[in-house]
Amino acid sequence: MKFKVPSLHYHAYPKAGKWEMIPSKSLKGWRDFALAYNPGVAFACEAIVDDPHSVYDLTNKGHLVAVITNGTAVLGMGDIGPLAAKPVMEGKSVLIKYFSGLDSIDLELAETDPYKLIEHIAALAPSFGAINLEDIKAPECFIVEQALIERLTIPVFHDDQHGTAIVVCAAVLNGLYLKNLSIEEAIVVVNGAGAGALACLSLLCHFGLKKENIWLCDQKGVVYKGREHVNPYKAEYAQNTCKRTLSEALQGADVFLGLSKGRILTKDMLSVMSARPLIFALANPVPEIFPEEVYEAHPDALVSTGRSDYPNQINNILCFPYMFKGALAVRASCISQEMKKACVQELENIAREGEWGSCGAYEGELHSFGSKYFIPKAFDPRLRVRLPMAIAQAAVRSGVAFLEESVLLDFKQQLIWEAYSWLPTFCRLYLRKSFEISYFSKPFFVFSYDLDAQDRWKLFKSALLALQSHDLCTVKVVHPKGGLYFDDSDLPHCGQTDLSTVHLHGFSCLPGQDIFKLKSELHEECCLISLLKEAKQDTKQYLTQLMKAASVLYQSPCELKDLNSSNMIWSVPLEISLPCDTHIYGETLYIHKNISFRDMIELAALVMGRVYEHNT
Known part of the structure; x- marks a missing residue:
């Protein structure tokens, strides 16, 4: 009962209901009006008459899911009718939008006769790219779903089943x-x-x-x-x-x-x-x-x-948004048994990788695969990429897709970007570059940490493992034995691969064996980064490249104040100030165990900037 009052308030304010329609095109003047409606809309209608499949390119059909019920079997409440079922259907539509990006509309039909219900839904079908049947009692739900699958050429999915x-x-x-x-x-x-x-x-x-x-x-x-x-x-x-x-x-x-x-x-x-x-x-x-x-x-x-x-x-949220996302991506005519099995297998695989790959979506302890974690959690970003991809691929393999397999590469990139756009700067930059450069050399990451500083690395480690799951890098976890140094003799050394190797504790970044130390300090409204002793010329050039990478990354200047003195000084934005206890020795950038998480991420972004420059 503790949720009753806040739930009623949630549903009523600031506007009644859980979703609203927002136009996807501007309507700012007479020209927009002429394109959206008369006379311009006639050209879109004529194009669809000539090629019915162009409706997916010219209207919202290809990304619109209908959630349809007659309210005869609402979870936990039974036969409450279509009117009382509307809050549940609105919620389903909102979940589809949030987790898949697809648009959705709820339809509550006052019809208990399964054969009449079939006719009503079939008549509505041209409006939608897919239909989610919901809360229809058994055995009528079996009759309705099977008849619609046989009659329609769009996916029909009874989520309760x-x-x-x-x-x-x-x-x-x-x-x-x-x-x-x-x-x-x-x-x-x-x-x-x-x-x-x-x-x-x-x-x-x-x-x-x-x-x-x-x-x-x-x-x-x-x-x-x-x-x-x-x-x-x-x-x-x-x-x-x-x-x-x-x-x-x-x-x-x-x-x-x-x-x-x-x-x-x-x-x-x-x-x-x-x-x-x-x-x-x-x-x-x-x-x-x-x-x-x-x-x-x-x-x-x-x-x-x-x-x-x-x-x-x-929770069904682990399935139905992604089933529709994958099916509509290749314009599947139905949900095949192969698509269902592909979804099952990908859920299995994600869980067996443990929660590290959830990329920081959850606070607190991260579980490995075991009794406390053998099915993924709802907000795991891996679901948003891997389930729609597995489903779309299965649709193509099983012959129910209208589009060919060639669309899947762009689809995967879209999914990855949508799923991981909230990641730390380093990871977003990495993803963008991996899309832009077809021959991008995948780095090999070695993750290591002090035993008393594990919590500080969880989010970053899980981010790397998530990237690895999409074949964008390789990660190896190294458990340290008392210090910052560990044996890296088993790292790959083929061609230029080792130049992209990244150590945490620390990052492979510096060419040569020069030793130097950086210092950062606040100065008015900027941060000054100083090289504390004279360094070789190639080291100075390399550090300048790092700062240029940071300048591109933050779209703000990292200004070199003094190149000729023993102390190189850069003026950088305050928000990327470096910790005083960071220093580079040989090819390793060492980070003090008490470094803030933000500082650690920003350092990673700087170093990855070097990897991008090398590979471009």
Whole structure:
């Protein structure tokens, strides 16, 4: 109840609702008006008549998703009707916009007859590039989705079924990997036989789960052969058994998948399961059993819920925005089974890399792949790049894409830039350069840190690993043994590669063996960077190149005050002041362990400027 008042205020102010329409073109005078409407709009209409596919180039169809419901099965609330379902659909549209960049509009239809609903949605379809069906009760949802897939040539995706199934499947596969059990051997008990649960079973079977190892339970107990009034969707998983209750079905089971109601599972019921069971208690807001109770029965259990306040949250947000993003990028005519499987596999892979690759999206402890982290979190930027790419590639491979594979390179660059534009300056510059230069030499990074300074490096390290995941660099983690120095004999030395090698503690940057020290100090409204002793000419030239790189990076001058004296002095913006305890020895720029994070990032940007200049 603590969210009731703030939620109502959130929905009502400063303007009622959660989204508004914003024009994408200017309308500042008569000429804009003539282009947007009469007489100019006629030319766009005629072009579409001549080539229907040009509608994707001339209108918003190719980036517009409809979220459609009749409000008959709203999560946690049931059949509340289309009017009361509107806040949920608005929220879905906002999530699609935020996580994928696609535009979305919600449509609530007052129609419970599935066949009439099919006709209504089919009639609306020309307006949209894709349709997200939402909160339609089973079994009507199966009828509606299948009919629309057969009739329409745009993607139709029932998120309650397939979004849930994709995320659950990835988590189950990773959980079984941690349990060291193949999916072919796993015994799975599912409680709740609605659209989401049945879709989960169908997708898991595509990955190798055997039907004879599936125990499906609904509100009447085990679905068994010969039971009356079982619809054909449930009957597909009926067992020839004497077991009748959920407790009996759980004996020896490896996985419990709950998509039912809260507090239906007890510690005693868990005690008959196999060692290290997988418990997916996904009822919301109260799960079938809380994680604390699971751990009392099985301390080594692998637990997942639908809640954000526990690890391993199963949330459809990990899937549906990216499914539409990837499908629309290649103008897929449908969501193929290959596209769903590609999404599952990429979610698996991202989780197995651990949270380091999340690029600083999360505060606090970063988890490696394990019991506390076997499914990615919602704000992980890797999702925004790798899921749409995997889905688009699968669409091309499975023959449902209208566009060819050649569009994927530009698509990937767009995705990377959108996902990582918030990164520290160094990483943004790196990404931009990697796009501009086709022959860009990928640096090899060695990451090292003082044992008492690990927290200061987490964001930067995760940023590097994220770049590596997109094949833009290579990263090696080195655990130090007491000091700043470490053995770099295993670094690559092929051609010019070593010139792009970057050490943290520190950065390979200085040609030659000259030793010098930099000092920074505030002076009026600028910062003066000084070379504290006479240096060789090539060193002076090199430092000048670094400052030029900084000048380009910040679009503000780094002015050289004195070139001829023993002290070279540059005037630079205050915000890139260097720490006093930074110095260069040989080819390594050493950074004091107490350096601020901002200073460390700015130093990295300066050094990477040298790499860019060398490679251009």
